[in-house]
Amino acid sequence: MSKQHIFSDFPPVSRQQWVEKAVQDLKGADFTKKLVWNTYEGFSVQPFYTAEDIQSIAEFTAFAQTVQRPESAWINYSEIPAGSSSVTKALAERSVQQGADGLLFIVNGSTGFKFEEVLSQIDLTALHVSFRLPTPDPEFVKSYLGYIGKRGIDFNAIHGFVDCDVLEQWITGEEKPSVSVIKALASQLLITRQCPGLRGLAIHANAFVDSGSNTTQELAFLLNKIVAYTDQLSDEGIKAEDILKEIQLCLAINGDYFFEMAKLRTVRALLATLLNQYGIDFFHTSILSTSSVWSKSSCDAFTNMLRNTTEAMAAVTGGCDALQVIPHNASATAPDEFSMRMSLNVSNILKAESYFDQVSDPAGGAYYVEILTHLLYESALDLFKAIEQKGGFIRAFEQGEIQKEIEAIRIKKLQDVEIRKQVYVGVNQYANPSEEFKAANKKSSTAKDGALVPQHATLSFEKLRQQIASFSVRTGKAPQVYLLAFGNLAMRKARVAFSQNFFAAGGFVAAEHYHEDPITGVDAAIASDADVIVLCASDDDYVASAEAVVKHFRKSGVDKLIVLAGNPPALIETLQAAGLDFNIHIKSNAVEVLRAVQGKISPIDKINNWL
Numbered sequence: 001m002s003k004q005h006i007f008s009d010f011p012p013v014s015r016q017q018w019v020e021k022a023v024q025d026l027k028g029a030d031f032t033k034k035l036v037w038n039t040y041e042g043f044s045v046q047p048f049y050t051a052e053d054i055q056s057i058a059e060f061t062a063f064a065q066t067v068q069r070p071e072s073a074w075i076n077y078s079e080i081p082a083g084s085s086s087v088t089k090a091l092a093e094r095s096v097q098q099g100a101d102g103l104l105f106i107v108n109g110s111t112g113f114k115f116e117e118v119l120s121q122i123d124l125t126a127l128h129v130s131f132r133l134p135t136p137d138p139e140f141v142k143s144y145l146g147y148i149g150k151r152g153i154d155f156n157a158i159h160g161f162v163d164c165d166v167l168e169q170w171i172t173g174e175e176k177p178s179v180s181v182i183k184a185l186a187s188q189l190l191i192t193r194q195c196p197g198l199r200g201l202a203i204h205a206n207a208f209v210d211s212g213s214n215t216t217q218e219l220a221f222l223l224n225k226i227v228a229y230t231d232q233l234s235d236e237g238i239k240a241e242d243i244l245k246e247i248q249l250c251l252a253i254n255g256d257y258f259f260e261m262a263k264l265r266t267v268r269a270l271l272a273t274l275l276n277q278y279g280i281d282f283f284h285t286s287i288l289s290t291s292s293v294w295s296k297s298s299c300d301a302f303t304n305m306l307r308n309t310t311e312a313m314a315a316v317t318g319g320c321d322a323l324q325v326i327p328h329n330a331s332a333t334a335p336d337e338f339s340m341r342m343s344l345n346v347s348n349i350l351k352a353e354s355y356f357d358q359v360s361d362p363a364g365g366a367y368y369v370e371i372l373t374h375l376l377y378e379s380a381l382d383l384f385k386a387i388e389q390k391g392g393f394i395r396a397f398e399q400g401e402i403q404k405e406i407e408a409i410r411i412k413k414l415q416d417v418e419i420r421k422q423v424y425v426g427v428n429q430y431a432n433p434s435e436e437f438k439a440a441n442k443k444s445s446t447a448k449d450g451a452l453v454p455q456h457a458t459l460s461f462e463k464l465r466q467q468i469a470s471f472s473v474r475t476g477k478a479p480q481v482y483l484l485a486f487g488n489l490a491m492r493k494a495r496v497a498f499s500q501n502f503f504a505a506g507g508f509v510a511a512e513h514y515h516e517d518p519i520t521g522v523d524a525a526i527a528s529d530a531d532v533i534v535l536c537a538s539d540d541d542y543v544a545s546a547e548a549v550v551k552h553f554r555k556s557g558v559d560k561l562i563v564l565a566g567n568p569p570a571l572i573e574t575l576q577a578a579g580l581d582f583n584i585h586i587k588s589n590a591v592e593v594l595r596a597v598q599g600k601i602s603p604i605d606k607i608n609n610w611l
Contacts, residue, residue, distance in 0.1 A: 015050045022047070039259075040214040040409050043375050049367035057374045064265060064373055065364050067272040068319055069284060073357040075102040075128050075322035076347040077288065078340065082108035085117035093121055098341050099348040102128035102322055104163070109134045115147040124153055128322065130160035130248075132202075136184035137164070141191045141200070155195040161248035161286070162192060163202035167225055171397055172207050173451035186236035189246050199248035199286060203229065209252035210293040210454035212410025215263050215376055220383035221402055222249070223270055224393035230278075231392070241280045249285055251320075252292035253311040260311065261363045262372035264289070264318030269377050270384075289315035291326035297458040299465060300426025300435060304328035305342060312346050316356045317363050323347050331456065403450060417457050418591040420505075427458040428590060431504040433478070437465040460591045461505055464598065468507030471602045479601055481510035482530035484549075486518040487541030495536040495565040502565075502584050506594035508532070518549045525560075526553065531601045532561045534584075539568040546571065547578050554579035561600055 023031050035047040046053075054061055078095035080088055080103055092103050103122070107113045113131070122129065133140060141162055148158060166177040166185065177185075185201070192200030205222040213221070226247065233243045249267070253260055264287060272282050291311060296304045305328045312325055325346045327339035335343075350356040363369040383405075387396045396402050416422040423429045456462060472478045481503050485492040492514075500510045515521025518535070525533040533553070535546060546564060553562050564575060567585035575583070581600070582593055 013050075015052045018048060018050065040412060041216045041375070041379055043372075043379075045372075049371050051367070054367055054370050057370070060269075060374050060377070061370050063272075064269045064370070064377070065361065067268045067282060068265060068361040068364060069268070069287075069321060070360055071321075072360045073351070074316055074320055074347075076100050076344060076351075077102035077104055077128070077130075077322050077324035078344055079104045079106065079324060079326070081334075082106045085114045088113075089118045089121070092118065094337075095340070095344065096122070096127065099344045101126070102130065102160070102324075104130045104132060104324065106132050107134070107140070109137075113140070115144060119147070124148065124151070125157040128159045130163065132163040135164055136166065136181060136188045138184060138187040138191055141188055145191065145194065156197070158195055159197035161199035161202050161288075162188065163248070163250070164188075165202050165204045165250075167228060167393070168204040168207055171402075171452050172454065173448040182232050183236055186233050186238055189233065189238060189243065193242060193246060199246050201229065201233075201243065201246040202248045202250055204250040204252075206250065206252040206290065206292070207452045207454065208406060209254055211406055211452040212294065212413050212455075212457070213406045214409045215254075215256075215259050216379040216383055217405055217409065218251075219263065219267055219270060219376060219380035220387065221393065222251075222267070223274060223380065223384045224387045224396070226274065227388065228393040240278045244275065244278070244280065244285075245283065247285055249287045251287060251289050252294070253289050253315050254292050255295040255307060255311060257310055257314045258369060258372060259376075260314035261318040262369050262376055264315065264320055265361075265363065265369070265373045266376040266380065268319070269373070270380060273381070286321040287319075288322040288324060289318075289320035290324040293331065293454045294457050296326075296328075296331055297424055297427045297456050298332045298462050299437070299458065300432055301329045301332055303426040305346075306425075308343065309346050312350060313356065316347075316350055319361055319363075397450075400450060403452065406452065413457060414460065415589075418460060418589050419587065420590055422457070424458050424461075427461050428505050429501060431461075431501075431507075433504040433507050433509045435465075437469045437507065464506045464591065464594055467598055467602075471598070474602075477529070479508050479532070479598070480528070480530040481508045481532045481534060482525040482528050483510050483512045483534050483536050484518065484521045484525050485512050485514045485536045486516065486521060486545070487537035491538035491541070492536050498586075499534045499536055499565045499584065502588075502590060503532075503534075503594070505590055506598065508594075508597075510534070512536075518545045519552055522549050522553050526556050526558050530560065532563060532597060534563045534565055536565045539566060539571075542566065542568055542571055542575075546575055550575055550578040550580050561597060563597075 019031060022035065026034055037045040039045055076099055078100035080091050080095065088105065095103060105113065145155065148155065166181055170176050189200040192198045203222070203225055205218050208218045208221050230240050230243050234240055251267070267287065271285055275282055291308055295307055295311065308325050308328060312323055315323055325343040327335035327343045329335060329339050387393060387401070390396050390401060413422065417424065417428060420428045426432065468479065483496050483499055485496050496512045503510045513521065513524065515524065522533065535549060542564065550562060561581045562579070564580055564583040567583055572583055582597065584593055
């Protein structure tokens with residue numbers, strides 16, 4: 001059968017022709033303003049890329065593709081929390097039965113870990129078995145290898161890693177690792193290097209992601225951290241090559257689908273560059289991708305299942321060696337059997353039903369991903385060099401440089417969440433106001449000065465929901481919003497829907513009430529149990545009636561709030577002078593407005609300082 005060149009009859013289309021066609025479809029609107037996306041890295045991402053765009057980076061693209069992971073399958077990790085030997089054993093065996101081929105045991109230093117009791121039914125040659133320790137513990141690792149020896153297992157047949165990232169602990173609030181801790185870590189590496197498949201130096205980037213960094217910062221600071229470990233352990237007499245071969249990278253997966261693909265491809269290119277600087281031949285470093293804290297929410301927690309799925313897809317497409325999907329409800333409660341099974345099944349479905357494990361580097365060659373990979377590589381390398389010139393990771397962190405860099409991005413991200421430019425379904429958009437939410441506890445202790453604090457991007461909305469829950473417990477009812485709809489059908493319906501969605505994000509229950517006469521309608525609203533009255537109509541209807549409605553409301557002297565849905569610029573000042581409390585619109589900072597509304601209807605909760 002001869003090959004048919006089915007596209008030979010179609011002339012090639014240049015990038016400029018695509019742009020011209022887009023401008024035509026936009027009816028002359030500004031192409032850049034309408035279609036170009038400006039990222040938190042400062043990149044201007046085009047709506048499409050062509051072969052022309054990657055011609056200038058062809059050399060880098062070829063380099064990046066050669067250092068990607070050659071295998072297509074990945075290890076499906078399950079985290080096994082500390083507990084009694086019998087409970088730990090049961091959880092581990094159940095995880096294996098449900099599809100885990102990697103087990104990460106959380107080891108509690110006070111109770112120890114009984115290998116004979118926990119691992120007796122585990123095939124250590126078929127599974128990746130890893131341990132998270134509270135501090136470097138050479139004796140623990142030596143005992144593990146001793147247990148392996150007793151079972152007659154070849155050290156070359158086992159795989160996993162030992163996780164005790166003392167620099168990660170330090171930057172999130174623990175004490176700075178002492179010389180004795182680094183010495184213990186060095187001793188630990190001397191033991192793990194007896195087993196080629198057991199990595200002794202897990203290095204995390206989670207703290208950067210979960211405190212709000214952008215991807216450039218995550219990659220650059222991770223590289224700085226690797227150099228810091230290499231410097232410290234080299235001082236203990238271990239060669240740089242031996243240190244770097246012991247590394248297990250642990251990266252948090254954030255919510256930006258294509259950036260997460262490019263991030264994993266970029267980190268491999270950066271590692272290859274770093275190895276070259278040390279004069280070391282390239283070798284592949286194992287990467288474990290783990291669900292991030294930042295992209296999850298306590299509100300509508302089942303939605304985290306969907307986030308976990310898309311994030312896992314990005315990670316395996318980007319080329320992770322191992323995947324750990326954290327249960328969707330982990331931030332709100334201790335995961336149960338159901339949530340642990342669902343988290344494992346995300347990876348299972350991607351393999352067994354979606355065949356994501358059948359293609360190596362599936363993102364390679366995609367113009368968009370190749371461009372992002374190059375942009376991230378260049379920007380991360382520049383930031384990495386800047387931090388090294390300032391004395392390296394430890395000094396930069398002690399002087400607050402790293403925290404300052406991340407804080408600037410975190411503020412931008414949180415603002416975008418609060419104005420709902422960055423959408424979190426079930427939280428700042430399409431929230432369920434009837435969802436049961438725990439009332440706020442007393443204010444927790446503040447984090448250690450200078451520490452990076454992992455948090456949800458949606459934390460401010462979660463605090464609002466906690467405050468509303470406190471209000472409901474104290475008063476016996478949730479705050480009610482009376483949507484006073486009048487006038488033009490299409491516009492009043494649109495503004496009713498907008499208002500319901502807006503107030504639901506704060507836990508307010510909003511109900512529509514249509515009145516042909518808005519004055520009669522406001523009397524009904526005043527007589528209702530509602531705490532807030534929202535006018536929902538067209539701008540023309542507001543011009544005709546809103547001032548009279550607001551003045552009529554104010555004459556009643558009732559202790560309620562009156563709000564307008566919309567932002568008619570020529571009318572707002574007049575309505576505010578008449579007594580309008582707020583107006584809400586698409587550019588409103590939802591958190592600021594909802595917080596102010598809640599503070600006015602419940603001054604006691606306002607005093608609680610928004611716990």
